[in-house]
Amino acid sequence: MSRPPLRVVVADDERMVRTALRVIIDAEPDMEVVGEAASGAEALPLVRSLAPDVVLMDVRMPEIDGIRATEQILATMAEPPKIVVVTTFENDSYVYDALRAGASGFLLKRAGPDELIGAVRLVARGDSLLFPAAVRSLAASHAAAARTAAPAWAARLTDREADVLRLMAGGLSNHEISERLGVGPQTVKTHVAGVLAKTGSRDRTQAVIAAYEGGFMKKS
Template sequence: MSGTPVRVVVVDDEEMVRTALRAILGAEEGIEVVGEAATGTEAVSVVRALRPDVVLMDVGMPEIDGIRATEQILATLAEPPRIVVVTTFENDAYVYDALHAGAAGFLLKRSAAEELVQAVRLVACGDSLLYPAAVRSLAAEHAGRQEARAPAWVARLTGREADVLRLMAAGQTNAEIAGRLAVGPATVRSHVAPVLAKTGARDRTQAVIAAYESGFITPG
């Protein structure tokens, strides 16, 4: 994406929030806010029309909520954007549902401006945006969804792929994983791809959720 700005759509039912997000992101080099929406229905329409790289999606909105809007966007676009759910509480059950729906991660509304900017850049590059402690808490809270036996994909992981998945679940980026394993970022990417394929995950976030739900990683 070198030389091309990250195109962002901001979705929130509060105009003041949309204005603040637009101002913060608009001031950053390499990021362009190309549109906004005030309802879930409008969000789906705007995203389909503008095809942004990243969507900041509020959870609670009129008409359809952020989770349903996320599902519709991901189901209807061949090359969907990376969606970051914006929430007030990190342990909100909606967050877990949003991650299941395919969101790349979540961001707290109280996050600092630099965290917002970093989040947009991070997901635009293909990384996930997870808070390990919060995801562990959510996974424990939803333990009833976990499978009784580990699925077949767990046995198919190589030792290095298992290491990479554990570090992904710890919230580490490709660069951080490369540092931990003393390999290059390209090598990490070569391991991430089969992890996604074997877990049947759309992206890193869903692979981490699968790791928790399968019992491959145990909350706590």
């Protein structure tokens, strides 16, 4: 029995961008665009009513920007969708704020169709969409008060959980971590769950940001 297609909402104030994203996504047999919004204000009720699997969210929009929209969606929905921030510049401070707000990752507007489709599938299955160098740079720029010592939660991580967090911060998926460490996928999932619990993170993206902001990566 085939799975239902992934349901995607596109939020961008540029009609041409929305149209381009729709064409690319609707061409795939396993996904479809179920709604479009031209602002964060339009995106909020649309996402709540349609309950999509993934939202492609522009960060710079009128009325309510992508950061506030992301915060409100995650705060008000019992089962919120995965949110991918779509941006022109990877070093945009809006991107980092959106990741801290709970977005699962970000995608550049110049990304090709294969990257876009891969991103939707990636976050839909629970992985984060991060670019390690960009996140490291953003964390350094926007976390000036980051501690020089590892945070308290770091001491509660097992050695293997610490290894997994470092590899997560390097942008590796569960499958890649499994191959790197020579353990089964379910074992990796268990370690990831332990990392999320001990860092107090909603998802992988939040755990990676906590690792950089808390100084964990400096000590790694």
